[in-house]
Amino acid sequence: xxxxxxxxxxxxxxxxxxxxxxxxxxxxxxxxxxxxxxxxxxxxxxxxxxxxxxxxxxxxxxxxxxxxxxxxxxxxxxxxxxxxxxxxxxxxxxxxxxxxxxxxxxxxxxxxxxxxxxxxxxxxxxxxxxxxxxxxxxxxxxxxxxxxxxxxxxxxxxxxxxxxxxxxxxxxxxxxxxxxxxxxxxxxxxxxxxxxxxxxxxxxxxxxxxxxxxxxxxxxxxxxxxxxxxxxxxxxxxxxxxxxxxxxxxxxxxxxxxxxxxxxxxxxxxxxxxxxxxxxxxxxxxxxxxxxxxxxxxxxxxxxxxxxxxxxxxxxxxxxxxxxxxxxxxxxxxxxxxxxxxxxxxxxxxxxxxxxxxxxxxxxxxxxxxxxxxxxxxxxxxxxxxxxxxxxxxxxxxxxxxxxxxxxxxxxxxxxxxxxxxxxxxxxxxxxxxxxxxxxxxxxxxxxxxxxxxxxxxxxxxxxxxxxxxxxxxxxxxxxxxxxxxxxxxxxxxxxxxxxxxxxxxxxxxxxxxxxxxxxxxxx
Numbered sequence: 210x211x212x213x214x215x216x217x218x219x220x221x222x223x224x225x226x227x228x229x230x231x232x233x234x235x236x237x238x239x240x241x242x243x244x245x246x247x248x249x250x251x252x253x254x255x256x257x258x259x260x261x262x263x264x265x266x267x268x269x270x271x272x273x274x275x276x277x278x279x280x281x282x283x284x285x286x287x288x289x290x291x292x293x294x295x296x297x298x299x300x301x302x303x304x305x306x307x308x309x310x311x312x313x314x315x316x317x318x319x320x321x322x323x324x325x326x327x328x329x330x331x332x333x334x335x336x337x338x339x340x341x342x343x344x345x346x347x348x349x350x351x352x353x354x355x356x357x358x359x360x361x362x363x364x365x366x367x368x369x370x371x372x373x374x375x376x377x378x379x380x381x382x383x384x385x386x387x388x389x390x391x392x393x394x395x396x397x398x399x400x401x402x403x404x405x406x407x408x409x410x411x412x413x414x415x416x417x418x419x420x421x422x423x424x425x426x427x428x429x430x431x432x433x434x435x436x437x438x439x440x441x442x443x444x445x446x447x448x449x450x451x452x453x454x455x456x457x458x459x460x461x462x463x464x465x466x467x468x469x470x471x472x473x474x475x476x477x478x479x480x481x482x483x484x485x486x487x488x489x490x491x492x493x494x495x496x497x498x499x500x501x502x503x504x505x506x507x508x509x510x511x512x513x514x515x516x517x518x519x520x521x522x523x524x525x526x527x528x529x530x531x532x533x534x535x536x537x538x539x540x541x542x543x544x545x546x547x548x549x550x551x552x553x554x555x556x557x558x559x560x561x562x563x564x565x566x567x568x569x570x571x572x573x574x575x576x577x578x579x580x581x582x583x584x585x586x587x588x589x590x591x592x593x594x595x596x597x598x599x600x601x602x603x604x605x606x607x608x609x610x611x612x613x614x615x616x617x618x619x620x621x622x623x624x625x626x627x628x629x630x631x632x633x634x635x636x637x638x639x640x641x642x643x644x645x646x647x648x649x650x651x652x653x654x655x656x657x658x659x660x661x662x663x664x665x666x667x668x669x670x671x672x673x674x675x676x677x678x679x680x681x682x683x684x685x686x687x688x689x690x691x692x693x694x695x696x697x698x699x700x701x702x703x704x705x706x707x708x709x710x711x712x713x714x715x716x717x718x719x720x721x722x723x724x725x726x727x728x729x730x731x732x733x
Contacts, residue, residue: 210613221580225720234352242354243329246346247320249313250337254284258293260335261302269301271347273329276303277431278320279339281310286337314430318421325413330354332460333410340453341408348448349410359415359443362401363408366390369449385463390469393432396474397439398732400725401447404470407431408450415443423488429469433489435476440493482683499529500536502676502683503694506709507533509669510586513613513713514539518581523598523625524564524588528552542595544571565592568601579607585614587709603716611666611715614658619648623673626707640708654712663714670707672699 246264250257257277264275278286290304307573308480311319319332327617331353345471352358365373372384390404409431418441424433438445461690483495500507516519517538522531525543528550534541535555543556550559562570583602588597602612617640624640627633635643649657651670658665672695676688685702699706 242331244272244326244350245324245327245329245332246272246356247317247324247332247334248275248277248337249280249320249334250277250282250286250290251280251310251313251316252284253279253284253286253337254282254289257286257341258338260295260337260339261290261299264346265344268343268346272301272350274301274327275299275675276305276320276323277305278316278323279304280312280316281307285335288384295421312426313428314424314433315426317430318401318424318426321411321413321416321421325417329413331410331412332416334407336407341406342451342453345408345448345450348450349408352446352448353410355411357444358446359412359427360445361410361439362403362445362447363406363450364401364403364447365406365450365452366402367447370451373452377454378452382463384466389467393470393474394437396478397436399435399439401435403447404432404435406450407588411591413442415441420492423491425469425473425489425584427469428466429473430686432470432473436473436490440477440481473536495527495529499533502674502688503692504672504699505674506586506671506711509671509711510584510613510615511537513667513669514582514584515712519579519607521578521580521583521602523568523583523585523602524591525550525556525559525584528555528559530586531555542575542580544568564588564598565596567597568605572601575605578605579610580605581607581610583610583612585612587615587617590616590642590647593646595647595657596661597665599658600603603662606716609715611713612663613711613713615671615709615711616649616654617703618647618651618670620650620704620711621673621708622705649710651707651710654710658712658714662717664717665712665714667713669711670699670703671709671711672696673706673708 239591248260253260259605261275277290279290287304287306290302293299294302294304299595307316307319320334321332324671331350333349335341335343335346341363343713349361349363352361365378365416373386375381378386386403386405390401393404419434419437424430435445473489476485477490477493479485480487480490481493481495483499486494498729502508510530511533514534514537518540520534520539520541522534522543524539525531525541527546528543528545529544531541531649532555540557541555542548543559544562544564546561546563548561550556553559560571560574562568562574583605585598585602589598592598596620599612606612619640621640624633633641635641637643655665672692675691675695676683682688695706
């Protein structure tokens with residue numbers, strides 16, 4: 210039997226597509242959607258031909274290509290697929306064999322890139338082992354063709370086909386699926402009935418916006434892609450599918466898979482909270498993470514700012530801290546090198562300027578405005594001439610105005626221990642951030658402010674962010690207990706244990722000079 214392209218041109222030149230199940234969007238007069246089926250196969254010699262034969266005729270009519278990606282099988286899966294194409298004359302069937310085994314996730318990535326490069330609109334992933342029903346293909350790609358979804362997941366947990374146990378899902382797998390799905394939903398704020406189905410359809414416009422480069426090649430790739438779709442606010446819907454468990458060989462280690470799923474969710478949260486950076490989610494790392502725990506720099510700075518003031522936030526980032534200031538009744542003007550912030554509503558105005566040269570670029574845009582407070586949180590250490598920044602800030606303060614400054618403490622115990630062993634290595638973040646140009650101790654920071662014409666009014670020292678090191682939830686009981694203990698010790702040894710140094714400072718009043726006959730008298 211030959212599965213050809215059963216379409217014919219309409220008067221306007223577009224193709225008429227035979228409407229299959231779930232395909233109301235493919236109607237006469239509309240451009241044909243380019244739909245691909247990706248079959249991932251590994252040692253599927255006994256099942257692959259059955260899967261291909263079960264693809265309905267109307268699906269063959271509506272899709273453009275079925276691509277089998279054999280992941281370096283140890284049996285004759287590839288030869289079987291080639292023979293099937295030749296024997297039945299299936300023009301739309303393409304077969305590839307990976308030179309080496311890429312893994313479940315790696316094989317998917319390989320297939321998705323293939324369809325992305327060819328400019329397809331939608332792709333459905335189907336397993337070559339027959340565990341998922343090819344008869345349901347149109348139900349999966351239909352919502353994408355109609356524009357109702359960016360991703361469609363087949364769910365065995367929905368009751369429409371009698372539920373998973375009726376279909377032969379082992380009880381231990383059913384229980385494990387329910388537990389893992391519940392944990393994932395709770396952790397990610399989602400409401401999927403099943404996180405662990407491998408029957409999925411994707412809009413390729415959505416997949417083009419997903420960074421696959423650092424994602425896993427293992428089985429929890431499916432979890433990572435759900436997390437990325439959720440984070441990037443793509444539309445996900447579920448459709449019911451029947452459950453089938455035959456005599457196929459399962460290559461998934463259940464305990465390892467469960468551990469990897471939980472670990473993947475934790476790694477996502479630690480990255481998005483700025484606690485750590487996991488490569489697979491590094492694009493979601495905050496530009497300037499907000500530190501909400503007690504005795505952190507943002508905690509102290511917020512308290513030091515008080516209420517209802519005019520504030521210039523220099524180096525404000527995307528505005529996450531400015532949102533907190535606005536909630537306290539402050540009127541905030543932000544300045545940063547960004548073209549635009551993610552939280553523009555936090556600012557009365559946002560100005561773009563290169564801060565390395567001070568505030569010269571921003572002065573003309575400020576129109577003579579003056580402020581009660583100028584914030585310099587983690588700014589001075591990034592500048593070649595921080596004294597110029599302080600001089601510019603002086604001119605922008607109201608009478609009695611103050612600057613609030615935070616800088617890292619290079620004399621912290623962690624740096625001292627490193628030096629003891631001959632290590633002084635720059636890192637992506639922290640005290641030895643590779644973008645830091647100036648380093649301060651408690652004593653040198655005080656001296657620097659005094660030499661720049663400021664008197665220190667108040668001073669705080671933050672604790673070491675141990676929750677970052679140990680990847681703890683900053684709101685958890687363990688983190689809060691350690692926080693209190695470390696705050697007590699840091700108060701006793703601020704120069705050794707202090708992580709960041711905070712200062713509230715005001716300009717030193719310059720003495721007035723009165724010209725008297727024959728001499729100059731300095732007023733007090």
